[in-house]
Amino acid sequence: MAPSMSACKRSEAKAEPVSKEDPVVHASVVQVTEQAMPEYLTLIGTLRANQESDIAADASGKVLATFVERGQAVRKGESLARLDSRAAVISVSATEAQSNQVKANLEQAQRECERVKHLLETSAISQAEYDRTTSQCSSTQWSLAAAEAQHENARKLLGDSNLRAPFDGVIGERYVSVGQYVKPETKVASIYAPDPLRLELTVPEAQAGMIQPDMKLTFSVTAFGDEKFSGTVRYVSPHIRESSRDLVVEAIVPNPGPKGKDGKPAGVGKLRPGMFATAKLLLSEHPVPAVPVSALKREGITARIFAVVDGRANERLVQVGEEKGGLIAVVSGINRGDGIVAEPGPDIRDGVRIQ
Structure with missing residues (x-):
């Protein structure tokens, strides 16, 4: 009797090749540890001159x-x-002549006062006549003071012609x-004054209690990309602005520029007043789970880490914090003691076996 069709199918099924074992990927695995990582408050502000003036x-x-x-x-x-000072020069000459004339009148009046004093002592003149003469001495002294003041004012106007x-x-x-x-x-x-500058920052009311003088900060400006600059909080406003519900603080920022032969500034540094800045104010450092920066796979604002669980890669979305010394803080997604792939390459994917 000819074999049935079901028997043929069973024979063909037995002849199918067995599936190969899952591929194994060799990777460096490190353990998540806790490290003291910085906590920053991110603020925005504007650079201003430490000293500036409109000269009138x-x-x-x-x-x-x-x-x-x-x-x-x-x-x-x-x-x-320099302004035209001819009128000021004439005024100085006129007031100087007037002052000299009043000085001469005062000297004459003082001599007259000495003479009538002697006459009064010898009863040669009356007390009333003596009083009239001495009052003239006093009025001449005040006239001299007024004349000298006018002369000084004229000299000031002459000096003001050279700004x-x-x-x-x-x-x-x-x-x-x-x-x-x-x-x-x-x-x-x-x-x-180009050095130092002031960085004026606005702190939301909710974070105002965190701010203290002498706190350190770093900041960047658009003109210099990722380059970091530093400063120190120096001035803290005593009140919250009602209109915007924020606190104004100012940090002093070094901005050295070229120096002249006398050692004084001869130009400006990199930073300029009016630049918009994004600053990070160091609040504290505390232990948190941290991993090498190389362990992250970033896609825009999304960050992934491959943990190793039972010998296989386990892809996890993580929320990261600040960087320090080649490490980055992980706020959520992994725990202390977890094993992770230190440098995930293109062959590392969720579920792959890790050796």
Whole structure:
């Protein structure tokens, strides 16, 4: 009798090849340990000059010369611009002559007072006549004081015709040109000190209690990518702003630039006032699970780690914290003592056998 079809099928099934064993991937496995990792408060702020000033003319007159341009380093007392001082020179001469005349009148009045004093002692004049003469001496003294004050004011106006830098710094703007007429309130130039700078930060009300003077921070600015700069919190506002419900703090930031032969700043450093900054304020350090940075696989904002469980890779989504010394804190997703793949390559995937 011919064999049945079911028997043929059973024979074919027995002839099928057996499936191969799962592939084994060799990988370096490390154990998760707890390390002291930093905790930061991320803030945003703006760089400002530690010292800046808009220099006013403080006098009236036509601009005869300007000596500075935007970005130029200047020393304290250096001339920035000069005004027409001819009227001031005439005023100084006139007030000096008036002062000298009053001095001469005072000397004569003092001699007269000495003479009438002797006459009064000898009863040659009356007390009333003596009082009239001595009162003239007093009024002449006050006239001299007024004349000298007018002379000093005239000399000040003459000095104000030469506008000078109030401190070592860099010129931000020059607002006037030769031939322009200026008044005492006219802005002539702006100047700022380039080193150090201030980083003005706003702290939400909920975190205001964490802020103390002398706390350290690092920050970055868009112009220099991932480059880090440092500073120290120096000034903390005593109140919360009602309009924005935040606290204003200022950090002092070193910003060294080129130096002149005298050792004083001769230019600006990398950082400039007005730059927007993202800062990290160090709050504390405490032990948390930490893994090598190389153990992470990142895809945008998603981070994965491959734990090793019963000899197989177990893919886990993790929430990470700050980095320090080649390690990164893991807030959630793994625990202390877990084994993880130290450097997962393209052949590491969920469920693969690990040796």
